[in-house]
Amino acid sequence: MSAAGGPRAPGPDPLLVACALRIEQAALRSAGRGPDRGPAGGHTLLRTGMGPSAAERAVGRALGRPGMDRAAVLATGFCAGLVPGMHPGDLVVAEETRDPHGTVPCTGSALLAEALARAAPGRTVHTGALTGSDHVVRGQERAQLRATGAIAVDMESAATLWAATRGGDRPVAAVRVIVDAPEHELVRIGTVRGGISAFRVLRAVLPAFHEWHRSLLLPRR
Template sequence: MTADGAEGDGAVEHGAEANEAEANGAEASGTEETCRAVGPVVCAALGLEARAVRRGLTGMPVVVVGYRARRADRLPGDRAALVVVGFGGALDERLRPGDVLVADEIRAADPGARPVPCGAPRLLAEELIKDGLSVQVGPLVTTDRVVRGRERAIWAAQGARVADMESAVVAAHAGGRPVAAVRVVVDGPGRPLLHPGTIGRGLAARRVLARTGPALERWGALLVRGEGDQAADAGARTT
């Protein structure tokens, strides 16, 4: 779920096409290169989120997958992991606007759907904390609409910490690759999305999102080197 849902499809298409061209260029470089896993790819729902997270990245690619990840089939198949990054809605009061939730599992709203465990979530949280961000770790649920009121309380009672509308869809396209999800909180209990204060919270959340890039790249490097599982076993303290 994102705070900038009013942004038009034009920006989304532009970002998606640019990244699709990059993926196609990689495919043209030869079978040996494309079959080799080369680090994670960042998945953002909308152009605003993609532009924010790109500010802190030096080499990790960003693909705009669209609202509700309807363009998730454009994700490159040669990347080692998928990382969904963007805004989200808190489901309990322990998360405040500007806090970061690193998912340890991704749940789909569909009855009977199995949760998807995330790759080295505590290692990722630890890297974000090193950069001064307020981070918590917990379950994320993907819904097909903005969660409000009683529905928010129901998901919270089941242990979900944040709701979005893309992560489970992206996870379904992972093909066995590790998946991670990082959401910066914009709204939550007592701070509804449809409120004048959302503009200020959204701008603040975008600034936080722009600071996530270095940690994402450090985490990705550790994951590719095979150090993710070892570090995850050690755990990391989160606030």
């Protein structure tokens, strides 16, 4: 549908933004009240529920709806940083996601990182491999995942991108906000400073998602 409520004009492919938690959805919804709604009225925001199985099911259903067969998919929300020196509120742009299904390369990661740096000035943007887990990762397990070359971990991004691409190629990306890191582990997202910082950053970066999506619509030379 267009912003005016009429049929969606042919041409621009839609953007599906997927997150897992209500608090992530709340941040993205509050950001979406601004004027930048992206091409053809903006994006579809999907809350998948927590964990890789829930993400896989929800994304599969969403992409099976009419008009979504060519949608770009961006997974977002919070994550755990794996690299010493990371801080809550830092951003992670996946160059690829990894899980037991395999590796999914991401589209336009460098452009997305640049857009995020503009949308969240003063925040560090990290790029690299984002790995998946079916549980919250802490302590020694965090170090073990870092040894594989991953820079961050979450429970839904890899499953989201695998579900998005298993039926064929489409543009995919993953952007996560670090809510805890090796020197900054937390217990509950909503009750400590790191969680509040991550919420504010996630609320600020939606325009960068639209900028990435617009870049996909430009003619290729």
